[in-house]
Amino acid sequence: MCSIFLLINIVYKILFFVAFFNILMIRSFLTMPIHFKCRSRLYPRSSVERFPVPDNKVAWSTEFKEYKPPTYTSPSIQGQVWADPEINEVNFKPKWNSIDGNVNRESYTGSYDVQNGYPLNPVGRTGMSGRGVLGRWGPNHAADPVVTRWKHNKTDVQNKPILQFIAIKRRDTGEWALPGGMVDPGEKVAATAIREFQEEALNSLEASNDMKKLWKEKLEHFFSVGSKIYSGYVDDPRNTDNAWMETIAYNFHDETGSVVSALQLQAGDDAVGVQWVDITQDLNLYASHKDIVNAVLTKHTSFY
Numbered sequence: 001m002c003s004i005f006l007l008i009n010i011v012y013k014i015l016f017f018v019a020f021f022n023i024l025m026i027r028s029f030l031t032m033p034i035h036f037k038c039r040s041r042l043y044p045r046s047s048v049e050r051f052p053v054p055d056n057k058v059a060w061s062t063e064f065k066e067y068k069p070p071t072y073t074s075p076s077i078q079g080q081v082w083a084d085p086e087i088n089e090v091n092f093k094p095k096w097n098s099i100d101g102n103v104n105r106e107s108y109t110g111s112y113d114v115q116n117g118y119p120l121n122p123v124g125r126t127g128m129s130g131r132g133v134l135g136r137w138g139p140n141h142a143a144d145p146v147v148t149r150w151k152h153n154k155t156d157v158q159n160k161p162i163l164q165f166i167a168i169k170r171r172d173t174g175e176w177a178l179p180g181g182m183v184d185p186g187e188k189v190a191a192t193a194i195r196e197f198q199e200e201a202l203n204s205l206e207a208s209n210d211m212k213k214l215w216k217e218k219l220e221h222f223f224s225v226g227s228k229i230y231s232g233y234v235d236d237p238r239n240t241d242n243a244w245m246e247t248i249a250y251n252f253h254d255e256t257g258s259v260v261s262a263l264q265l266q267a268g269d270d271a272v273g274v275q276w277v278d279i280t281q282d283l284n285l286y287a288s289h290k291d292i293v294n295a296v297l298t299k300h301t302s303f304y
Contacts, residue, residue: 200274228248
């Protein structure tokens with residue numbers, strides 16, 4: 001009898017160690033000491049070229065006397081109600097690193113530096129100053145829902161169940177991504193994740209009231225039990241030295257496949273395609289979305 005209890009105790013310790021190891025792995029996946037996608041040659045939706053930044057010159061603490069990035073703010077965001085004005089406008093007095101009215105100017109990475117009135121990207125140089133196509137100076141907050149299910153009666157080469165997630169195809173880049181979006185002023189992040197999923201993966205903006213009522217009945221409980229996977233900086237191609245993307249990602253998992261599997265997916269808003277996608281090693285996604293999806297995979301398969 002003692003040997004059985006001893007064996008059970010050993011098994012529990014092993015399972016605890018595996019779970020703890022996987023948590024560390026998730027954190028390591030999503031901790032980025034350097035960014036890559038926001039140092040590509042051309043800035044998105046423009047013909048403006050970034051100043052080349054080698055890996056060893058990304059950190060602000062590293063001297064880079066030759067660094068002279070171009071300044072670019074897209075004309076498309078100027079005058080928009082959801083966008084900040086220019087830094088030098090008389091009436092614009094942002095409260096950096098704090099809640100500024102309905103605008104959250106705090107960073108999930110901690111306190112960021114402000115130089116000559118301009119917030120500095122907490123990860124480092126990007127080869128571009130200004131705001132680019134981003135609406136806010138400093139952190140631009142988004143929410144990304146990772147809606148998952150098991151692929152019915154299917155396993156991979158290691159005989160593990162295959163996890164799938166709902167991906168949308170972005171209109172601007174043509175890349176597959178999570179159906180997330182920007183947090184509206186004063187909006188709770190979890191509410192953003194749910195709203196963006198319905199807009200981009202179910203085309204709720206064009207749905208009838210009857211259809212929206214049906215979704216509410218079916219999804220209200222499902223979306224109330226999500227788990228936070230990640231909050232922090234996103235290596236997004238739109239990032240600049242003075243404006244950058246951050247996100248909170250939530251996982252909403254349909255263990256039995258009885259909830260979201262029955263939904264008729266339809267791309268809407270900023271998406272031109274939507275489908276269930278297997279989470280595999282060769283998965284290629286927009287920005288840092290692959291790291292987030294891999295963290296979800298690790299969470300659900302840690303005991304297989």
